Amino acid sequence: MLPWTDRAGRFAPLKCAAFAGVLIPALWIAIEARFDWLGERPVTEAIHQSGLWAIRLLALTLAVTPLRRALRWSKVVSIRRILGVSVLAYALLHFALYILNQHFDVAHVASEILLRIYLAIGFIAFCGLCALGVTSTDGMIARLGAVRWKSLHRLIYAITVLVTVHFFMQSKLDITQPIIMAGIFSLLLIHRLLQSWVGDLSPLQSGGVAVAVACATALGEALWYAFSYGAPLVQVLAANFDFSLAVRPCWFVLGAGLMLSLARLARSWMPIGKASSSPGVERSYLRSGATPSDGMA
Numbered sequence: 001m002l003p004w005t006d007r008a009g010r011f012a013p014l015k016c017a018a019f020a021g022v023l024i025p026a027l028w029i030a031i032e033a034r035f036d037w038l039g040e041r042p043v044t045e046a047i048h049q050s051g052l053w054a055i056r057l058l059a060l061t062l063a064v065t066p067l068r069r070a071l072r073w074s075k076v077v078s079i080r081r082i083l084g085v086s087v088l089a090y091a092l093l094h095f096a097l098y099i100l101n102q103h104f105d106v107a108h109v110a111s112e113i114l115l116r117i118y119l120a121i122g123f124i125a126f127c128g129l130c131a132l133g134v135t136s137t138d139g140m141i142a143r144l145g146a147v148r149w150k151s152l153h154r155l156i157y158a159i160t161v162l163v164t165v166h167f168f169m170q171s172k173l174d175i176t177q178p179i180i181m182a183g184i185f186s187l188l189l190i191h192r193l194l195q196s197w198v199g200d201l202s203p204l205q206s207g208g209v210a211v212a213v214a215c216a217t218a219l220g221e222a223l224w225y226a227f228s229y230g231a232p233l234v235q236v237l238a239a240n241f242d243f244s245l246a247v248r249p250c251w252f253v254l255g256a257g258l259m260l261s262l263a264r265l266a267r268s269w270m271p272i273g274k275a276s277s278s279p280g281v282e283r284s285y286l287r288s289g290a291t292p293s294d295g296m297a
Helices: 013-034 042-071 074-101 106-115 117-134 138-144 146-153 155-170 176-198 203-229 233-241 249-266 283-288
Strands: none
Touching: 013 042, 013 074, 042 074, 042 155, 042 176, 042 249, 074 106, 074 117, 106 117, 117 146, 117 155, 138 146, 146 155, 155 176, 176 203, 176 249, 203 233, 203 249
């Protein structure tokens, strides 16, 4: 089965778009390298970009289930494997470029991982992604069985925490991107927990979650700068309303949350909202007794 075809071998526009989308960042990094646009330390910059895209694609992978529930659109599940495997691909690129930056001195790389806690955390997360990637095929789902496969792929949440901590620790003064990703990961986790406890959220409830998590993101950023650098808490919070320099992380988190709220509003009139009963996308899970989770498959 090709990445752009469905299980019957037919061309699938949604999967094709997802496959093309995950290739674009790698292509752009290659173009930047070819034309010397990566700055004075090109390998280091490529390491940062590949790691950032691995984290972004991890967020998109985790967003599939909330989006499917918000839109009641089962077909979106078909792109989760593409997104999940792309997370592993960019993590592999990230690690390979780090080894290149260390002049292929594997012994030195191993010692750095053992001695530097943020590298050790990142490497543990990378090993977890490898485990999920290897078991993301239909054959492995059937071989492991529903219970063991679902238990294994719940590691995605622990991996997400490790990745976020790794991202924070390797960042210097500017923690904008780590704060954004931490906020979005928190938003997705809270959505999943609330849907498990109270059922499907209304657009108003989903919007409330977005506002609450955005406020928590702004407070978390302010506390970080206050405790780490002694920055005035009130001034850092006030900076969220000054758009002359940059858009602060809380607004990106709010935007992501409101997209889920709008998706719930849209499903009442969008044709895709009627696709939830389509069995084709989830057939392989049902054959093995598994159900789609937030893992790579």
